[in-house]
Amino acid sequence: MPIKIPIELPAFKVLSGENIFVMNDKRANTQDIRPLKIAILNLMPKKILAENQLLRHLSNTPLQVEIKLIQTKTYVSHNTPIEHLDKFYSYFDEIKEEKFDGLIITGAPVERMEFEDIAYWRELTEIMEWSNTNVFSTLHICWGSQAALYYHYKIPKYELNKKIFGVFSHWVNYENADLTRGLxxxxxxxxxxxxEVKKEDIEKFDDLEILSESKEAGVFIVATKDRRKIFFMGHLEYDRNTLKEEFIRDKEKGMEIDIPKNYFVDNDINSIPKFTWRGSANIIFGNWLNYCVYQNTPYNLNEIS
Incomplete structure (x- = not known):
């Protein structure tokens, strides 16, 4: 089944070109099925790129998915055309009376700042509080996970001596866990x-499970036992070249940055990066939509509480 997005959204053309089944409103309205309503709070500076990455994975499912894109009102992105934001994005005030099967809160390049110093922190906390009663399952990504763990559990983040940058090996802690099934x-x-967030801080809370870890990257996937909140500490949604583009960007700014680990063939930055996480990303995003959302969310969204 397809993902339902406006035909004018750039992702429609991109995903169609990859033979991914996308559907516009006209065709979706002829199908006798309730699509999953998924909201995306996009905090990434390059919003179109983030849209393409997330929608690519959300489309890899037999379920019909309807997307609502959300932006913050207290901070306006300077890296996305305002025309795009005006056409495809809503503010929280415009959708807060609605209920959603799922919500994704992306990462953001603000991790070295104190949470309370971020321009949109108060707005973000309002959205996270709203998600407790208006969203069945919320997926948080990277800094979005750190922010949510801090808000909901007062779990702090810690600055690393050196940036974790690259592609890392992980293991699954519970073989039959629904979110990591099939890995x-x-x-x-x-x-x-x-x-980073530390394992010992997470383990203080009985309702949190650490589902996946890495020797080099630490805690990776955390979830509440009822799967109403999911936390990814990395970026499964990234494309093949995303780390390469980040590396080049930082080098051009004169920043001290290492070559991303386990990424370029023989560490040759002119080589095509190895895309070793695509299958895992498809499995995990698909598991979230199926087991954590579709199999458990009420058919009548008004019953979410």
Whole structure:
């Protein structure tokens, strides 16, 4: 089944070109099925790129998915055309009376700042509080996970001595856990962050489970036992070239940055990066939509509480 997005959204053309089944409103309205309503709070500076990455994975499912894109009102992105934001994005005030099967809160390049110093922190906390009663399952990514763990559990983040940057090996802690079902014993995922949350802080809370870890990258996937909140510490949604583009960007700014680990063939930055996490990303995003959302969310969204 397809993902339902406006035909004018850039992702429609991109995903169609990859033979991914996308559907516009006109065709979706002829199908006698309730699509999953998924909201995306996009905090990434390059919003179109983030849209393409997330929608690519959300489309890899037999379920019909309807997307609502959300932006913050207290901070306006300077890296996305205002025309795009006006046409495709809503503010929280415009959708807060609605209920959603799922919500994704992306990462953001603000991890070295104190949470309370971020321009949109108060707005973000309002959205996270709203998600407790208006969203069945919320997926947080990278800094979005750190922010949510801090808000909901007062779990702090810690600055690293050196940025975790590259593609790292992970293992699954519970073989039959719904969110990680189908993964190999060893699987890969990208990380790009200067901060971390610590395992011992998470283990203080009985309702949190650490589902996946990495020797080099630490805690990776955390979830509440009821799967109403999911936390990814890395970036499974990244494309093949995302880490390469981040590396080139930082080098051009004169920043001290290492070559991303386990990424370029023989560490040759002119080579085509190895895309070793695509299958794992498809499995995990698909599991979230199926087991954590579709199999458990009420058919009548008004019953979410």
């Amino acid at each position: 190999d014993d060893e699987f890969y995922a990208p990380h790009s962050r200067h901060t």
